[in-house]
Amino acid sequence: MRWLLVALSVPLSFADDYRIQRATSPIVVDAKLDEAAWRDASPTSDFIFNWHTSGDKEPTEAKLLWDDNNLYVSWRSTDRHISAYVTQRNGPVTRDDCVEIFISPNPQKVTNYYTFEINAIGAMLNRARTDWYTGGAFWDPEGVQYRTSFHGQPSKDESPDDREWIVELAIPLKNFTRDAAHIPPRDGDEWRLNLMRTGGKTNAQQSTWSPIRGEKRSFHTPENFGRVIFVAEAREEAPGQRRGQGGRGGRGMMRRSFNPADVEAGRVLYNRSCTMCHGVDGAVGDRAPALGAGRRYTRVTDAEIFDSIKNGIKGTLMPGLPIKDDDNSKIVTYIQSLRATAVDVPVQGDPQRGAQIFFGKGNCTQCHMIRGQGGIAGPDLSDLGVDRKLDDIRQALTTGKPLPSRGWQPVSVTMKSGASFRGIVKNENPFSLQILGIDSNLHLIDRSQAARIDYDTKPLMPANLDKTLAPTEFQDLLAFLARQARRRDPK
Ligand code: HEC
Numbered sequence: 001m002r003w004l005l006v007a008l009s010v011p012l013s014f015a016d017d018y019r020i021q022r023a024t025s026p027i028v029v030d031a032k033l034d035e036a037a038w039r040d041a042s043p044t045s046d047f048i049f050n051w052h053t054s055g056d057k058e059p060t061e062a063k064l065l066w067d068d069n070n071l072y073v074s075w076r077s078t079d080r081h082i083s084a085y086v087t088q089r090n091g092p093v094t095r096d097d098c099v100e101i102f103i104s105p106n107p108q109k110v111t112n113y114y115t116f117e118i119n120a121i122g123a124m125l126n127r128a129r130t131d132w133y134t135g136g137a138f139w140d141p142e143g144v145q146y147r148t149s150f151h152g153q154p155s156k157d158e159s160p161d162d163r164e165w166i167v168e169l170a171i172p173l174k175n176f177t178r179d180a181a182h183i184p185p186r187d188g189d190e191w192r193l194n195l196m197r198t199g200g201k202t203n204a205q206q207s208t209w210s211p212i213r214g215e216k217r218s219f220h221t222p223e224n225f226g227r228v229i230f231v232a233e234a235r236e237e238a239p240g241q242r243r244g245q246g247g248r249g250g251r252g253m254m255r256r257s258f259n260p261a262d263v264e265a266g267r268v269l270y271n272r273s274c275t276m277c278h279g280v281d282g283a284v285g286d287r288a289p290a291l292g293a294g295r296r297y298t299r300v301t302d303a304e305i306f307d308s309i310k311n312g313i314k315g316t317l318m319p320g321l322p323i324k325d326d327d328n329s330k331i332v333t334y335i336q337s338l339r340a341t342a343v344d345v346p347v348q349g350d351p352q353r354g355a356q357i358f359f360g361k362g363n364c365t366q367c368h369m370i371r372g373q374g375g376i377a378g379p380d381l382s383d384l385g386v387d388r389k390l391d392d393i394r395q396a397l398t399t400g401k402p403l404p405s406r407g408w409q410p411v412s413v414t415m416k417s418g419a420s421f422r423g424i425v426k427n428e429n430p431f432s433l434q435i436l437g438i439d440s441n442l443h444l445i446d447r448s449q450a451a452r453i454d455y456d457t458k459p460l461m462p463a464n465l466d467k468t469l470a471p472t473e474f475q476d477l478l479a480f481l482a483r484q485a486r487r488r489d490p491k
């Protein structure tokens, strides 16, 4: 048997879903990436060399941005040997140094995807692999703009000066109307995609943002596409720095204390007067948007919300409502509490009894750590109350996620020897698999010694705690979790 058991001493971090931020400044497509918007954008996690056998693993820094018209993509490829010869449209560009993005705008139908493959001198190949496209092997997207570092050259030979090359791409979102839920996307919309790099004469490595697993060694495996979430807010910056979008919104903005009696009174008033259109408890309703979900609001201050309720919102269905000012203020308090982070809002239940459940019968510490105590197969929850809203925490405990998040892919392995493991995939290649076990050990599995490897489609998180715990126990646990805020500890 050739697997190892390694006790873990260092905290591990994982790649997660990529959040596509709104561009903070206009973008000129010139393969320079010198705009503030690109500087502000976060890169994806490192590309993975799925089938590596030997040679340099040259890194790629990829970023995505969006605005109402375009999805923007950039690749900055470190490369000591840059070569490209294909110039014809839809030619075999992947022989050359080439970058690619494959996009599924509908996460329910990942097999409908669109490809953009661009070599270093700017030849592009596109396909629409969708159930509706009947136009043959290739596809002509509308209005695409792109530039590469060696754009338009008749060829590019390898040179001792080769260091890196850039591709900048703007794809009009209207190309995806057949498959996307919304164009432009709405805050929180999820798509699936993969970013890749391939080809070249010397050291032609293949690497991808989202790892490619399974037998088929192909980029055309949409089941391996990673998850991206469109976010309407610009990235939050460190305190004291410029904040995008005129300084409004963003996490941490709503830090304030809420009077529990006002919040409760506001909730009752809201459920009585507003749920004709909005949903119960601030959820989305039949005729009006959610007031407490993770989206971007046009009315964010107390005064703006108060005014919407008193006078309505012109040009929309939102009417002015005959509500006493005093009651209106309580509704405003309630709405703000829905938008605030969990630690700032009142929660019913006893946090101390909740802690007993967390560290005791709830068995949460099998996978989660709080302040250094517990397991590592799930996320550390020491700052949960600052990172999440109360409703998000409630949802994590009750409805969970339909698919495991990127970085939290569960797997079960049975070895030929009979030993078995369950945990999270940390790293993998065709020969081996690294698993972070629910036993909190790191297992290195030799694939040839494994009898079975099963990738679970559901997250490890047992998300039915409202059913397995008594109602008061559930509330106590929620109260405990909502108070986890190590970052707010006095120094
Ligand atoms: C007749 C239907 C209707 C009723 C009743 C109603 N709303 Fe609305 N409300 C809407 C619609 C539609 C919008 C979206 C307006 C828009 O498109 O900007 C809205 C928007 C809002 C917004 C702004 C959301 C944002 O994006 O910033 C607030 C705040 C709001 N409503 C609060 C309330 C409250 C509180 C009540 C009850 C006191 C209430 N509404 C009752 C239809 C309604």
Ligand code: HEC
Binding pocket: 358, 362, 363, 364, 365, 366, 367, 368, 377, 378, 379, 381, 384, 388, 393, 396, 397, 401, 403, 404, 405, 408, 438, 459, 460, 461, 462, 465, 477, 481
């Ligand atoms: C078998 C392992 C396992 C156990 C046991 C477990 N969790 Fe989880 N939990 C996870 C994993 C893995 C995730 C991340 C899932 C994902 O995003 O796909 C998670 C996610 C969460 C989240 C969301 C975190 C966030 O940042 O949004 C909360 C809250 C949570 N768990 C609380 C609990 C509580 C409370 C218990 C005990 C009653 C518990 N978990 C038991 C594995 C576990």
